[in-house]
Amino acid sequence: MRPFGILLILAAILTPLYWYAEWIIGRDGTAMFSQYIASVAIIAMAITQLLATRMRWLEFIFGGLDRIYIIHKWLGILAITSLLIHDTVDAELKGQETFLTDLGETLGELSLYGLLALVVITIVTFIPYNLWRWTHKLMGAFFVFGAIHYILLMKPLAPVLPIGIYMLVFCALGIICYIYTLLPFRGGKSFVVEDIRDLGSALSVTLKPEKRGISHRAGQFAFLKFSLPGFEEVHPFTISQAPKQDETLRFTIKRLGDYTGRIGQAIKVGTKAKVSGAFGHFKRRGKNPEIWIAGGIGITPFLAWLSELEKTDNPIHLFYCVREENDAIHLEELKSKTKLEGFHLHLVVSSKGQRLSGSMIASNVDFLIKNADVYYCGPESLRKAMLHGLKREGLSSRRFHYEEFEIRSGIGIRNIIAWLLARFRTG
Structure with a gap:
């Protein structure tokens, strides 16, 4: 992870403290704290939506995509923790209840419990990938609910103040990035299968570009999607050959699960595919043994x-x-x-x-x-x-x-469960 990217995230999260500290004198401190912790959740979730776009320039700020996914995971955990604190504090603000404030309250509850369920599904890595992938897409929808909740509910500081504008920018950023992630295989280049070789436990697939290929370095990976019914999932695979003049790509795919196990029977020479990338910063230094x-x-x-x-x-x-x-x-x-x-x-x-x-x-x-x-x-x-x-x-x-071998990673939940069971048996 690059320190510059981490510092940017910290700056984004800590900046609202300047305005809240300025306005806390003579006001309800509990309400101010509740609002600040809600701001942390909104900012963290907006940045996770930005990271989920997989825009290649993000690697120059935060490091390789494998590191970006780690930041994405921990920002999600920070966001849900902040939401739980915000909900527990539940600082009541006096004012006239309207249909919009009631709607905001309802959407806030949906956002909290929906995100909580999805975060649990994410960190419990033994839940099947297919289920995780589809439920993970709902993260953005619950962020939208949370952003509307933040906008509609009464706040101690007016939305026209700098803090209000600052938070509206993050709400808009998160929503725009979520909409972008819903686009069908964004930014992918068109390829066609040129060669297939069965390696026993793996499959070697060579693709040639239909027009222009992708730029990559040896050791990088790309996201691959075959244009076949039942293969709508997008998966990351390492490009197992260095760049070639004809811009062909070779992917070596291990038969590990249902998706990778079926590829060999489904694809043929001439099958169309989309490739997006390349990503990763796994490269040789070349100065030492x-x-x-x-x-x-x-x-x-x-x-x-x-x-x-x-x-x-x-x-x-x-x-x-x-x-x-x-x-x-x-x-x-x-x-x-x-x-x-x-x-x-x-x-x-x-x-x-x-x-x-x-x-x-x-x-x-x-x-x-x-x-x-x-x-x-x-x-x-x-x-x-x-x-x-x-x-x-x-x-x-x-x-x-x-580089992280498994992009989807947990927080050691298996070890936590094992520790709790051991304590229970000895207790």
Whole structure:
């Protein structure tokens, strides 16, 4: 995450304090606090709607899209927490009740309980993706309800004052961004399937542009949607080849769920698709010895890096972790690159009792771990184990580079439940 983007968010949230502090003298402090905390919720939700647009310029402010989704998640949690506090304080403002204020109150309650339910669905990651995806779209609708609630209800400060105008801007921003996210696959370029290869546990799909392709760097991912009935979902996949002159794209898709499992039977050469992107800031520094660690389908960005690698001035060791050797996708392609001086491939097969560790990596490279840059792509559990093990070998955490493998992430709810159950059994 980029500090500049975080500072912008903090500035947006803290700015209303200037006006509320100026007006609190001689007024109901509880009402002012309730209004400020409601302002925090509106601002946080408006920014989450902006981040949900996936506009590419956002990466220059906040960092890669994987980091943007993390900010998006925590802003949503901040918003619902602020709404709950606002509802608990429930500072009553005297004034004449009208139809509009009653409507605002009703919409406020709908917004609160609707957002609360959707946030729970979001952080409980074992809820199926299909259900989460469709319910998540309702977030914007409940934001609209909350914005109307804020506009219609009586407030201690007039809406024509700077604070009122400031908040109306965020209400408008959130609503406009929500409408934008409802557009059908916004900004996508048209492609057609040129080649399909069955890799066993995965599928390699090459697309060629119908007109102009997309601009991307090796290691980036894009959002892909096939123009077929039943495949309306938009999914992110890493582009598993470096940019090519003919602008074709190769996606290597692991058969992990219902959607990815059905793609192989549904698509054919000539099937149309839409691609939006590319996103991500997973790139090599290229100044030090390198250790690449791939877990399963996490091999895809390294395939892209290798496809443009013609020589290396520093040694590169790729550790590829799979359950079975047959699960090692594009293995022949990887082996062909071992002809490059300085590139070394290490296949780690768990079914053979092999387990990757920091000490195992240290024993297979001919340089000090502390002098290397480590690049990781794979499941979060393996990432944490690798970082812990390599730090014991002298690696600084600043030299451990990765992107979030799972864009949809929770807040550790499984661990919380496990802890509560353990306390219950021992209590």
